[in-house]
Amino acid sequence: MDMRETPGVTPPHPAPDVFGHVGYQLKRAHAALRAAMDQALRAHGLTVPQYSCLEVLAARPGMSNADLARATFVSRQSMNVVLRGLQDAGLLTRPATVETGRARPATLTGEGRRRLRAAQEAVYAIEARLVRAVHEDRLPALLADLDRMARALSD
């Protein structure tokens, strides 16, 4: 057994130090993705939260503020200002009033779809680099592992 001068907490798996932990590598990959997306989207006049909102909204039209916040992993308040900005820019519309409940469904405008399509060209190039980086046979396994990790921490 390991008899070095480590009276500390034993890590849950064999790793020489923090840099070998799953959490650290997850953070590192996410930081790289965030930086790449930030730079790519700057040319299109969009921030990452704005793009995420448009992308999710294109896949699931009619989502409410709270729905979008959960789907993009930010607070309702943050998504609220994002929606305001996109609405003022004419990229999406929300009914001023709604017959039942408080949730106002948001839908993309034509201009919103156009801007999203232009931005997707840049972002999908990044996604393609991610996909090429992993061995293509292992891509489904990677997606499954990410999903299981996320759900393991959410219960």
Place this chain on the structure above:
Amino acid sequence: MDMRETPGVTPPHPAPDVFGHVGYQLKRAHAALRAAMDQALRAHGLTVPQYSCLEVLAARPGMSNADLARATFVSRQSMNVVLRGLQDAGLLTRPATVETGRARPATLTGEGRRRLRAAQEAVYAIEARLVRAVHEDRLPALLADLDRMARALSD
């Protein structure tokens, strides 16, 4: 071939929508990890950047402000305020002056090591949940994929 009503950009791999993209699942897993760590560290009076700084510093004593910023994926300015806070709390020390260059090496104090060890107990429990979530035979492959993705976006 796919003949649905999609005149948009074709995604780089088969996924019904955004939620199947690698980038999205990466973001989701990271958000779950961040939330879990935030909650776990609150009991120990540490923020995630503070804990990251202590953890990295324990693995590589004597790192400078810029070194720590790069290792924890924040700006030098953010790391500077983190170091100030930890220094004021007596968890690490930096020499006021240095014989050569501007970089002041930071080292943990005894109290810093004690606080880190206490916090590690909580954080390593989260890391253990991550490790259990993935099939243990695939853990090395997962770490390799995360590493390759991060490096693929950093060149």
Place this chain on the structure above:
DNA sequence: GATTAGATGTCAGGACTTTGACATACCCAC
């Protein structure tokens, strides 16, 4: 030795995000 480039620490300003709080609206048991 002077100069240029690169790296570091720090300050000021602004942008973004979160926490806390409150009012409104639905749903379900009773």
Place this chain on the structure above:
DNA sequence: GTGGGTATGTCAAAGTCCTGACATCTAATC
């Protein structure tokens, strides 16, 4: 119907982080 629980939208305040900028220090180049 009524009360409790839950979900939503929004406001205010605080915290966090980043971009831009500048001075300092080293090392390489001429």
